[in-house]
Every structure is written in C-alpha cells, then in structure tokens.
Amino acid sequence: MTILDRLTGFANPAAALRRAVQLFDSGRPSEAFPLMATAARAGIADAEYRVGRCYLEGSGVPPSRVEGTRWLWRAAKRGSADAQALLAALYVSGLATSEADVKRPASQRLFEQDTLGEPDFVAARELATKAAEAGSATGQAVLGYILTRGPGPMRDADAAHRWYERSAAAGCAEGRLGLALSLARQGGLAERDRIADEVRRAADAGLPTAIYLFAIFTEHGLGVAGDLAAAARLYQAAAEQGLPSAQFRLGLAMIEGSLGDLDPVAGEAWMRRAALAGNVEAAYLLGERNVKYRPPDYAEAATWYRRAAEAGHQAAARALGSLYLTGNGVARDEQEGARWLRTAATSGNQAAQVDMANLALQGIGEADDTTNVAGWFEAAASSGDLIAAFNLGLCFVKGIGVPQDEGQAAQWLRRAAEGVAEAQYMYARILRDGRGVAADAQQARAWFAQAADGGILDAQVALAEMLLNGRGGDRSPEAAVQLFERAAAAGHVGAMFALGALHSSSQGLPIDQVAAQKWFSAAAECGHGQAQLMLGRYLAKGLAGERDPLASRLWLERAAAHGIVEANEEFAEATSG
Numbered sequence: 152m153t154i155l156d157r158l159t160g161f162a163n164p165a166a167a168l169r170r171a172v173q174l175f176d177s178g179r180p181s182e183a184f185p186l187m188a189t190a191a192r193a194g195i196a197d198a199e200y201r202v203g204r205c206y207l208e209g210s211g212v213p214p215s216r217v218e219g220t221r222w223l224w225r226a227a228k229r230g231s232a233d234a235q236a237l238l239a240a241l242y243v244s245g246l247a248t249s250e251a252d253v254k255r256p257a258s259q260r261l262f263e264q265d266t267l268g269e270p271d272f273v274a275a276r277e278l279a280t281k282a283a284e285a286g287s288a289t290g291q292a293v294l295g296y297i298l299t300r301g302p303g304p305m306r307d308a309d310a311a312h313r314w315y316e317r318s319a320a321a322g323c324a325e326g327r328l329g330l331a332l333s334l335a336r337q338g339g340l341a342e343r344d345r346i347a348d349e350v351r352r353a354a355d356a357g358l359p360t361a362i363y364l365f366a367i368f369t370e371h372g373l374g375v376a377g378d379l380a381a382a383a384r385l386y387q388a389a390a391e392q393g394l395p396s397a398q399f400r401l402g403l404a405m406i407e408g409s410l411g412d413l414d415p416v417a418g419e420a421w422m423r424r425a426a427l428a429g430n431v432e433a434a435y436l437l438g439e440r441n442v443k444y445r446p447p448d449y450a451e452a453a454t455w456y457r458r459a460a461e462a463g464h465q466a467a468a469r470a471l472g473s474l475y476l477t478g479n480g481v482a483r484d485e486q487e488g489a490r491w492l493r494t495a496a497t498s499g500n501q502a503a504q505v506d507m508a509n510l511a512l513q514g515i516g517e518a519d520d521t522t523n524v525a526g527w528f529e530a531a532a533s534s535g536d537l538i539a540a541f542n543l544g545l546c547f548v549k550g551i552g553v554p555q556d557e558g559q560a561a562q563w564l565r566r567a568a569e570g571v572a573e574a575q576y577m578y579a580r581i582l583r584d585g586r587g588v589a590a591d592a593q594q595a596r597a598w599f600a601q602a603a604d605g606g607i608l609d610a611q612v613a614l615a616e617m618l619l620n621g622r623g624g625d626r627s628p629e630a631a632v633q634l635f636e637r638a639a640a641a642g643h644v645g646a647m648f649a650l651g652a653l654h655s656s657s658q659g660l661p662i663d664q665v666a667a668q669k670w671f672s673a674a675a676e677c678g679h680g681q682a683q684l685m686l687g688r689y690l691a692k693g694l695a696g697e698r699d700p701l702a703s704r705l706w707l708e709r710a711a712a713h714g715i716v717e718a719n720e721e722f723a724e725a726t727s728g
Contacts, residue, residue, distance in 0.1 A: 167189050167190045184202075184210070197231065207219035233289070276305060289323055293325075327353040366397070402419065405421065434464070434467065435464050460491060465503065469503040472492035475491065496527060504531060509542070524552035537569060559587075561578065561587040561588045572605025573602070575610070576599065599614040608642075647673045675709075684715050687706035689703075
C-alpha cells in the first residue's frame, strides 16, 4: 500500500474502501486489508462486512472466526443484509461466536482457538429474516434452509418454498438448489425437468453440492439425458472442490469402472481423501478393501474401520471388534473386541447382536451382556435369521438370559430346523423325548434323518438306534448298521461302541468277535468307559482269540476310573488271580 493510499484512508474512509475493493479484486488482499480496516473503524457497514469476511477467509490477514464474527456483528447492527445473511449461515453451521463473546476485550481472545459449537437456529432465524426481508438473496436462501431443516417447531415447508423461489429468482445459487430440493420434497416427479434445471443452474454457478447432485441426475438420466462420461466429469469437479460425498462417489466409480475407465489406484486415492474429510462410508469401504487384499492388510484395515466406527458406523464397529477378537492387525484383546461389538449391537446392527450374544455364551464381555443375549437373538431370529433362531432355542433350553422354557425352546428350534442341521437334530430329540411338546417318535425319526443327511454325526447315531429298534417306523437293522459305520468312520465314539455291541450280540449282524474287539478297541482308545470295560473283558477271556491279562487289567483300570462298578469288580478279580 502506498503513502498516498494511507493518506487517502485517513482523510476519506469511503475513498479508502473504494481503493481497498480495487486492490482486493486485483488479487492484492494484503494491501487492501489496511484500507478496508480503516473504513471499517470509521463505521462504514460495508467495510465492516468485508473485514469480517477477510478474517473468516484469511484474506490479507490471519484467519479468525472470533474476529470475523465480531466485525460481522458490527455490520449487521448497522443494517448490512449481507452481514446478517452470513452471520445466520455461521449460526446454522455452529461456526458463529456469540455476540456477548465478541464484545470481550481483544486481549482476552488473543490466544483462544476457534472451536466448533452447536447450531443456534434461533439466532440464525432472527438474522436471516432481517436479511431476507431486506432483499438479500443469500439471506432468503438461508431462511429457507432454516425453515426446512431447523427444529420441528420452526419448520414451515410452504414458507421455505416461497423464500427459495425469491432467492432463486434473484439468481442465488443456494436459492436455486434449495428450490430444487423443495420441489423434490413436494413429490416432484412432474417437476423433474424443472428440478434438474434449477440444480444445473446452481451447478453452473460453481456450488459443489449442486455439481454433485447434477452429476447424479446425469448418471441416472433424471430430468436430463443420461451421460456417464459427463457424470464422471461432474463428480470430479465437485470432488476437486473438496466435497467428500463427490470424492467418495468418484473413487467408488473408478474402483468399479462404473462410469468409464477402471483405475483402482486413483479410486482409492479419492476414497482416502473422502474418508479423511469425514465420509464415514468411504472409511468403512477402505477397511473392507484392505481386508480383501491378497494378502490382507489388517493393520491398514483396522485404521479405517476405527475411523468409521468412531463416527458411528455400525458395520465398521463390528468389523473392528472382529479384528480385536482374532488379533488381526491389532493386538488380540477380547474385551476390546467385545466393546466394539457391543457398540454395534446396541446401535441396532443385527449381525453384531448375534456375534455379541455368541460371545456372551462363551463368557466373554460384561456380566450384563448375558441379560441381552436372548433379546439380541430374538431380534435377528424374527427377521428370518435361522442361526439366531437356533441359538435362541438353546437359550430357552439352558435358561441363558431367559427362564428355562422347553415349550419356547421347541418353538424356536422348529423354526430353525427349516435350514439348520443342528436345529433339526435338537428338535428331533425334543420330539423323541416329549420335552415341551407331545412326544412323536415318527416325526422325531424324520427330523433325525434330515439332520443325518446334513452331516450331524449324533443324528446319524440317533437315527440308527431308532431304525435298529423299530421306533417311529419299520425296523431296519441293515440301514442302522450302515449309519453306525458312517458315523464311526467320521470319528463318532458312540457309533464305534455300538458296532462292537452289534458284532458281539447278533443284533443286525452275524456274531464276529474279532470285529467286535476291533470296534471296542477303537472306542476305548477314544476314552469310552464302557468300551474300555468290554475290551478288558475280551482280552481277559480271549473272546476274539487274543488273551492278554496285563492289557486287560490296564483297560479295566481305565474303565473303573470312569466310575463303572463292573470294571472295579473285574479289575479286583483280575489282580487277585
């Protein structure tokens, strides 16, 4: 700023303001600001407004919301509609400093940091109304927003629409966008072309949100011709202006190739920018992508999941909890994992509720979690989750989180049996034993058969016993033996013992003591007490042709350790002999 400019400022504040505007418009804000400040101190409202904006934007002076708000308040009190409109917008976004605070001495505010406050719609409405009635198109748009998005008692859609119309007619981009959204809320399928036109005009004025919305219209052909390439350019324009939602959509399109060229690297870069700017979905999807890499990068995934989870994303909280439970990408910590799952579960995420309920059944988490188990399972089960229905049935069987109730257990297990093999087996047992429902051997046998086909070894053995005894239908020893052999081959110890008993007693099979001893030996090796008793007898008496008193005593001793009385007696007899 020249000496002449300084002298002009002192002598003629109005001339100083005109000179400041010239300097500012020519890209010299640092030279313009002192002249602007001189005019503002002289009480010129427009200068006060401009000084306030300079502080807010950091143009020619270090940025300060407190100082910016102070100068805007001075201008607003002198009737500056522009200052009133801008102050209203600041109050709506929680960025304004209260009038009382800005009156404090500058020395008290000097080292204070700007902090984001809560929106103040009351103060915003008063200022916006003054600005709107004075003819400020921006004030009219802000007032329309307040009447649309403010607290319930403030809302007035019809009045908001009228203010948006006045603002849009004056050429305000925010007014055009507000009018388009108001038309859409009124059920504007018939107004689709007009809505698209208003959004386009707002986009042409450079409003990032309007550019983003017009990109959506262009992508899907809503009120305009569909054009994927044009949509991609619009998304990029909004993204480059820093709009997180546009950055997210552009990144996703590049990753998927949905709007043109496939470029996952550039797409992830845009997704990261969106996530760092606060787009929660972008952060979550970055976590998902890192988990699906080959090999997965769990540490990077945990970083993004945490960012999304801390912002309230339910699925991200569940995913982060799973990483803590497994120790992938973070130090294994069951309690921290349970904490994040609980966060997702209490927010309504059904998958997390089921996970949390399963953890509670394992004794992981807090004592209070057990009381929520049945409720969590029921919420998922009522939505058709058959696994949850099965687990809820078990809760009623065992009295976990609910009183024991065999009737309720039967009801939920029956529902789960439509698709869960374990539930088919459990429900078959209930029908066989008549617990909570009338006993029905025929139905029990049918459900055991379904569970057996589903690979449930206990069901194969239970069905074999019913076939062998003719319970619930015709007797079929041959089919029973086949089922016992299937289960035994898969490692079922009870089936091994049953085969030993069948080979030794001619029930369904010819007597074959060698085969009987083989199966008793297999079951005994797996810790089956009765099989150990039988193997001890076989070796003591040489029933299969092999007599081994020492091994016999060993197996009888093991059987006795299971509390089998006969084993104690036979062991005593063998050692005394």
